[in-house]
Amino acid sequence: MHLKVGRNDPCPCGSGKKYKKCCLGSEKASHVTPAEEFYRQYKVRLKTPEQIEGIRRCGKLVMQTFDIVKELIRPGVQTEGIDRVVHEFTVKNNAICAPLNYHGFPKSVCVSPNEVICHGIPGEYTLKDGDIVNVDITSILDGYYADCNQTFFVGTPSKDACKIVDVTRESLRIGLEQAKPGNIINDISTAIQKYAEGQGCSVVREYMGHGVGLDFHEAPNVPHYRSNWGNVPLVPGMTFTVEPMINLGGKEVRVLEDGWTAVTRDGSLSAQFEQTIVITEDGFESLTPFEL
Numbered sequence: 053m054h055l056k057v058g059r060n061d062p063c064p065c066g067s068g069k070k071y072k073k074c075c076l077g078s079e080k081a082s083h084v085t086p087a088e089e090f091y092r093q094y095k096v097r098l099k100t101p102e103q104i105e106g107i108r109r110c111g112k113l114v115m116q117t118f119d120i121v122k123e124l125i126r127p128g129v130q131t132e133g134i135d136r137v138v139h140e141f142t143v144k145n146n147a148i149c150a151p152l153n154y155h156g157f158p159k160s161v162c163v164s165p166n167e168v169i170c171h172g173i174p175g176e177y178t179l180k181d182g183d184i185v186n187v188d189i190t191s192i193l194d195g196y197y198a199d200c201n202q203t204f205f206v207g208t209p210s211k212d213a214c215k216i217v218d219v220t221r222e223s224l225r226i227g228l229e230q231a232k233p234g235n236i237i238n239d240i241s242t243a244i245q246k247y248a249e250g251q252g253c254s255v256v257r258e259y260m261g262h263g264v265g266l267d268f269h270e271a272p273n274v275p276h277y278r279s280n281w282g283n284v285p286l287v288p289g290m291t292f293t294v295e296p297m298i299n300l301g302g303k304e305v306r307v308l309e310d311g312w313t314a315v316t317r318d319g320s321l322s323a324q325f326e327q328t329i330v331i332t333e334d335g336f337e338s339l340t341p342f343e344l
């Protein structure tokens with residue numbers, strides 16, 4: 053990786069002086085590694101091959117958890133039943149459920165049916181034929197985090213259910229096509245927004261993808277719409293999620309009294325898909341792979 057530091061940029065050595073007034077042309081700058089330089093500029097921690105392998109192993113466990121969850125989803129199942137299965141399987145595999153007690157979140161997994169956009173708290177709600185339901189699993193294995201979510205049909209899907217789930221899955225696929233060195237976060241964001249809005253759907257603004265791996269939520273933010281936050285270059289070793297939340301109706305969000313459950317203001321259906329990826333020399337690798 054090579055990062056160009058402008059003459060008037062802050063010096064990568066951290067002195068606070070301009071580069072030209074400090075290390076430009078001197079030997080001092082060579083003590084700063086490209087990863088340290090990237091951290092100073094963007095607060096993004098680039099991962100070593102060992103760290104990436106740790107996140108990959110955690111991602112494998114997350115995908116094994118999904119294999120079990122998938123089989124469980126059918127009409128008549130309570131959302132807290134999904135929580136129990138995720139919790140037991142994760143603990144049995146010497147891992148931790150990242151959501152549990154995260155900023156006070158009371159359960160081990162987020163389960164978000166129908167008009168719930170994200171952060172649904174598993175409870176007494178019973179899945180019924182025609183529902184859609186998003187399950188968002190984040191595990192911690194040997195200190196490494198992997199974060200993944202998918203939206204499932206319960207029984208036979210309605211036309212609206214098919215539409216929102218198909219558009220959302222495709223928006224993630226199209227966004228990830230932009231995940232490669234030479235591009236910036238905004239290339240991913242813009243591709244998702246163009247596609248989803250082109251299909252007559254809307255993009256949720258309040259929640260974003262995020263750096264992940266050594267922590268649950270790290271820099272950078274990964275918005276799913278074009279924004280000023282998206283001016284971050286994609287470089288090998290970056291690990292982050294892309295997790296578009298797409299609504300069939302308007303983009304507006306309301307958070308319920310429980311302080312977590314985010315629903316569409318207009319009550320329309322909302323879907324989401326999420327993967328944890330690492331930027332490679334020529335593109336990306338999904339560390340929580342499933343077919344898009």
Ligand code: MF3
Pocket residue numbers: 150151152154155157161162171188189190199295326
């Ligand atoms: N997994 C969610 C994400 O994709 C975050 C859930 S935070 C929780 O970022 F506290 F609700 F679990």
Ligand code: CO
Pocket residue numbers: 199200261262293295326
């Ligand atoms: Co996430």
Ligand code: CO
Pocket residue numbers: 188189190199200201295326
């Ligand atoms: Co998640």
